[in-house]
Amino acid sequence: MEMEKWAAGRRMALILVLLCCVFGGDAYDVLDPTGNITISWDFQEIKVLVSLHNYQLYRHVEDPGWRLSWFWAGDEVIYDTTGAEATEQGNCSLFVGAHSCEKHPVMVDLARGVPYARQVDHCCRGGVLSSLTQNSEAATSAFLMHVGNFKSSSDGIPQKPFNFSHGVPGYRCSNATMVAPTRTRIGKHRHVQA
Numbered sequence: 001m002e003m004e005k006w007a008a009g010r011r012m013a014l015i016l017v018l019l020c021c022v023f024g025g026d027a028y029d030v031l032d033p034t035g036n037i038t039i040s041w042d043f044q045e046i047k048v049l050v051s052l053h054n055y056q057l058y059r060h061v062e063d064p065g066w067r068l069s070w071f072w073a074g075d076e077v078i079y080d081t082t083g084a085e086a087t088e089q090g091n092c093s094l095f096v097g098a099h100s101c102e103k104h105p106v107m108v109d110l111a112r113g114v115p116y117a118r119q120v121d122h123c124c125r126g127g128v129l130s131s132l133t134q135n136s137e138a139a140t141s142a143f144l145m146h147v148g149n150f151k152s153s154s155d156g157i158p159q160k161p162f163n164f165s166h167g168v169p170g171y172r173c174s175n176a177t178m179v180a181p182t183r184t185r186i187g188k189h190r191h192v193q194a
Contacts (some may be wrong), residue, residue, distance in 0.1 A: 023133030046158065048147055050084075050107075051122070052137040052166065054129040065127015068140065069106040073159035075150020077101050083123030084109050084143030095149070105143075109141055120144050 013070035052066055067087070076164040078086060078100040084107045086100035095101055108119060118124075130138035150158035164173035181193040 013136075034063055046147055046150070048145045049120075049142060050145065051140060051142040052129065054132060056131055057133045058131050060131050060134070061127065061129035061168050063126065063128055065109055065125075066129065067106055067127065067165075069104060069165050069167065070161040071104050071163045072151075072161050073148055075103075076147055076151070076158075077149045077160075078105060078145050079148055080109070080146040082144040083120040084145075094151055107143065108145070 001151045011117040012054050023062055031083075047147065050068070050117045054061055058135050068084075077092070081099055086102065086104045087108060088102050089100050090102035090105075092098040110124045111119070111126050114124050120139075122140045122144055125138065125141065127141070128138075129141055130136075153159055158175045160178075162175060164175065164176065183191045183193055185191055
C-alpha cells in the first residue's frame with residue numbers, strides 16, 4: 001500500500017514538474033529569458049507502520065515481550081522510530097542522525113509511561129501482547145519507522161525485507177507477501193487506505 005502511494009506520488013511529481021515548466025508564460029523575465037523554476041520531490045524515506053496482532057485465542061506474549069527482527073534487502077537505514085526502538089544503532093557514519101543502520105535490526109516495544117511524543121496507538125506495553133479473547137485491544141502492538149536508502153527493484157519500488165522473527169519461543173515467521181492495502185471506513189461514505 002505504501003508502495004502504491006509512493007508510485008502515485010512519483011506520477012504526481014512528474015505532472016507537477018511538467019505543469020510548472022509548460023505554463024510559465026506569465027513568469028517571463030527579460031533579464032533571464034531562459035531561467036525556470038523546477039519543483040522536484042525527492043523520495044528519500046518512507047514511513048512504515050508496523051503492527052503485530054496476536055490472533056491466538058488463549059496464548060499471551062509475556063514479558064520480556066516481542067523482539068521483531070528482519071534482514072534488509074539492501075543498505076536500508078531507520079532514521080527515526082515512534083513506539084519502539086532498535087536494540088543496536090550499528091555503523092551510521094554515512095548517515096547523519098540515523099536511529100539504526102543495522103542490516104539485521106532488532107526492534108523492541110517501548111515501556112509504559114514513555115512521553116506521549118514517542119508513542120503511537122497500540123504501543124508501549126513492553127512488548128507484552130494479550131490473547132485475543134482476554135483483551136482484543138491489548139492483542140495488538142504497533143510502531144512507526146521512517147526508513148530510507150532503499151534498494152529498489154527494476155520498477156523503482158523498494159524491495160521487501162526478509163527472514164522475519166518476533167523473538168517469541170514456539171513461533172516462526174513465513175516470508176513477507178504483498179497483500180491488498182488495509183481499508184478503514186471514515187464516517188458513512190469515505191474509506192481510507194493504509
